[in-house]
Amino acid sequence: MDAAPCIAVDAMGGDTGPAAMIAGLARAHRRDSKMHFIVYGDENLIEAELAKHPKAARAVDIVHTSEAIGASEKPTQAIRRARTTSMGMAINAVKDGKANAALSGGNTGALMAMSKLALRTMPGIDRPALAALLPTLGDTDLVMLDLGANTECDAQNLVQFSVMGAAYARTVLGIAKPRVRLLNIGTEELKGTGELKEAAALLREADYLPLAFNGFIEGDQLSRGEVDVVVTDGFSGNIALKTAEGTARFVTDLLRRAFKSSIRSKAGFALSKPALELLKVHLDPNNHNGAVFLGLNGLVVKSHGGANPKGVANAIRVAAQMVANDITNKIGDDLDNFRAHAFNHEAA
Amino acid sequence: MDAAPCIAVDAMGGDTGPAAMIAGLARAHRRDSKMHFIVYGDENLIEAELAKHPKAARAVDIVHTSEAIGASEKPTQAIRRARTTSMGMAINAVKDGKANAALSGGNTGALMAMSKLALRTMPGIDRPALAALLPTLGDTDLVMLDLGANTECDAQNLVQFSVMGAAYARTVLGIAKPRVRLLNIGTEELKGTGELKEAAALLREADYLPLAFNGFIEGDQLSRGEVDVVVTDGFSGNIALKTAEGTARFVTDLLRRAFKSSIRSKAGFALSKPALELLKVHLDPNNHNGAVFLGLNGLVVKSHGGANPKGVANAIRVAAQMVANDITNKIGDDLDNFRAHAFNHEAA
CATH class of the missing domain: 3.40.718.10 (Isopropylmalate Dehydrogenase)
Known part of the structure; x- marks a missing residue:
């Protein structure tokens, strides 16, 4: 991975398909042209949207999948489709070290369940x-x-x-x-x-x-x-x-x-x-868009399903800031510190 | 008790002493001159406020007590002082059938604990x-x-x-x-x-x-x-x-x-x-002032500690409406109905 953050984007999760996600990604890229993206979802739809943003398109790799997690799909069902859906593939990109953070505007329960299963909770969490x-x-x-x-x-x-x-x-x-x-x-x-x-x-x-x-x-x-x-x-x-x-x-x-x-x-x-x-x-x-799942061995950011391009760009900014500041390791250090003190306390 | 509602008022519960309570009571009395009140608290302070509202004063009986429940007093302490405090005496007036409802702007936890102990919950609650x-x-x-x-x-x-x-x-x-x-x-x-x-x-x-x-x-x-x-x-x-x-x-x-x-x-x-x-x-x-404790064998209304006279008058109106519509018996009938059905259901 490069120093510049790479964000894995579930293009199919928002309420309006890939339009707001891609426009938001382009907006974030205009602000920081070193960012790059792996976008998961329907190739044709994604390319049609990226055609409107040729500069940002150069910072994007598309990975095609025709499967997406539905808005009312149960988490227990969703986790079985982690390998084939745009949401699951974006999370797996973080797990496999291909991306620094995943972003989705889809079903929160499914995103949570899939993220937890793929990334596992940090030691101490x-x-x-x-x-x-x-x-x-x-x-x-x-x-x-x-x-x-x-x-x-x-x-x-x-x-x-x-x-x-x-x-x-x-x-x-x-x-x-x-x-x-x-x-x-x-x-x-x-x-x-x-x-x-x-x-x-x-x-x-x-x-x-x-x-x-x-x-x-x-x-x-x-x-x-x-x-x-x-x-x-x-x-x-x-x-x-x-x-x-x-x-x-x-x-x-x-x-x-x-x-x-x-x-x-x-x-x-x-x-x-x-x-x-x-x-x-x-x-x-x-x-204020961009809620983060904290406590996992990897970053997953939830964008509001109805977020507009500005909202998506904000969620990407949140993800990039957390990557740049290495929040996962900072949380790990604080937890180690807490446990060491708690242990001393008990031993005393 | 008359047909017109009688409200037992804890004059000492609000943030500013009896001033807002008495002015609110006078405002409620202007709207409905058949109402009357038993006001509990420091006689001198109450009389000084009532002097500003001579018409309403005629609808008020004062019962003096120098004791009041403090804003941060624990409910467990408060219940021991039910007989001697303005809050406890107002609740007891409902218990003893002297008033149709009690009103206080004081400590919510103490009001709840005292009301529950004095009035007990309704059958089925x-x-x-x-x-x-x-x-x-x-x-x-x-x-x-x-x-x-x-x-x-x-x-x-x-x-x-x-x-x-x-x-x-x-x-x-x-x-x-x-x-x-x-x-x-x-x-x-x-x-x-x-x-x-x-x-x-x-x-x-x-x-x-x-x-x-x-x-x-x-x-x-x-x-x-x-x-x-x-x-x-x-x-x-x-x-x-x-x-x-x-x-x-x-x-x-x-x-x-x-x-x-x-x-x-x-x-x-x-x-x-x-x-x-x-x-x-x-x-x-x-x-929107006037929160009601429902489910007791008697009505107790909580006024916001910082309510102004308009707020107090609103809380009194809520109490009077509930008295006029006999809400306690209506809840009792619905509960009997619910239990009868639930019993038939179990028996079937």
Whole structure:
């Protein structure tokens, strides 16, 4: 492998076939022309899209397959088709050392199951987690995990997620000692489940880790910009993420109604439009596209199925940053450190 | 007790002492002058506030106590002070038949523990749940429960919450057959925890109940106006509620920044102001104040600690509607119905 990252792309996973994936890839390539790509899927469809982006086409190898994982296909079925489907082949490219990261906009459950089977979890990690960036009022986004890979988690899982999330914040956001909190229904020590209390106790003791554990956080504080990493089980994380998305859309829908409610407010809208565009950019999920499966022996990035080319380019940028910063090894070092201390602690 | 509702008010629970509670009570009394109140707390402070509302003062009996439950007091400590604190005395007034409902803006955990101990759960209910109304894009609000009373719930709890939530929607929102969904991380039948799948199976069979069970709902669909009752465990419910509150505040904060970003957008804001006021009203948590503990042999309503007089008046209106519609007996009838069917089912 070269120094420049190579990304294995599942071209068939998004909601609209390869169009957005290829246009996004071209966009990412314009930003960094050293990148290259192996694109898996229907050769004819991929070539038709690449014809629109001749410069990027030169950085692409196509591997043809007519099989793709369906949006509602069960993970247990999908894993049997790992060798023949565009999603499975993209993941295997990472496993075989042909690519540094895989990208897919397809079925999350299938992507997770296939990635776990092909790449296996890192030593010290019991379960991988899905992590993504969320917008805040602060200067940087926050990292949140798990967003749906694990419905139920124990204290050890939550500690491991904290280590992985902090590594994400260090490598992608450039924060030396990220502020980490556990999502809970109150900030007092006695609140929440037994798993949360135990995880908090473990993290409070692990002061040698490159993170600052600040206790619990409630859902209404997520976007205040006062935390860098929020850790939770996959059920609560998915509920929080989707509720935040839905509420942002709800408020902007109400805003649209308000602006349309009178001629006067329509004029007000016309005047405010450039400023409101900034709001739109801030809330556009495409600017936060690219959720990462952390804790595997290799990088897999999930793009939103409905992402536009800008969104796909963002997901590719996330993957490239993680490759460049060698996040997998950084997580490994932190985990070794954690286990060595825990062992000494037990021995003492 | 008279036909007009009598509300027992804990005057000392809110963040600002009795001021907002008494002003809210006066506001509710202006809307319905037949209501009356027993107000518990520091007599001098209460009388000073009531002096500003001479009409409402005539509908109030004051019961003095100098003891109040602290905001961070543990529920286990609080229950020992039920007889002497303003919160405990207000709940006991419901137990003793002196009032139709109790209202407090204090410590939720203490209110829950004291209410459960004094009023006990209804036959057929294992655990009470905290329910409240959330705004939607539709014509009516939605009822969501549990919002934090029970960190973990089994399938039977979720079924009982569905019955109680539907009774809430029928009595307060006037929907004959409310659409009920379980909050989950996907809408396919195989998604989520074992408890959710089992609850869904039970609800699908219970087609004799006065509700339409429509399966699962994800967090991003909550505010679309396509569901009347959303049921979840108290952990996820609290995360969803608070994330929604936080996100709404986040978007309006961004909006405020956008409007202030240039002279042009400031002018746009001035023009749009009347329309934007409607947005503000729609999102104001005071317009949705009043969470109810359902499933007890008596009504207890929780007002937000920071509610303003309008918010307090709203919480009192919720309590009065539930009293007028006899929600406790309606829930009891539905539960009897459910158990009779379940029993026949088992016997068959």
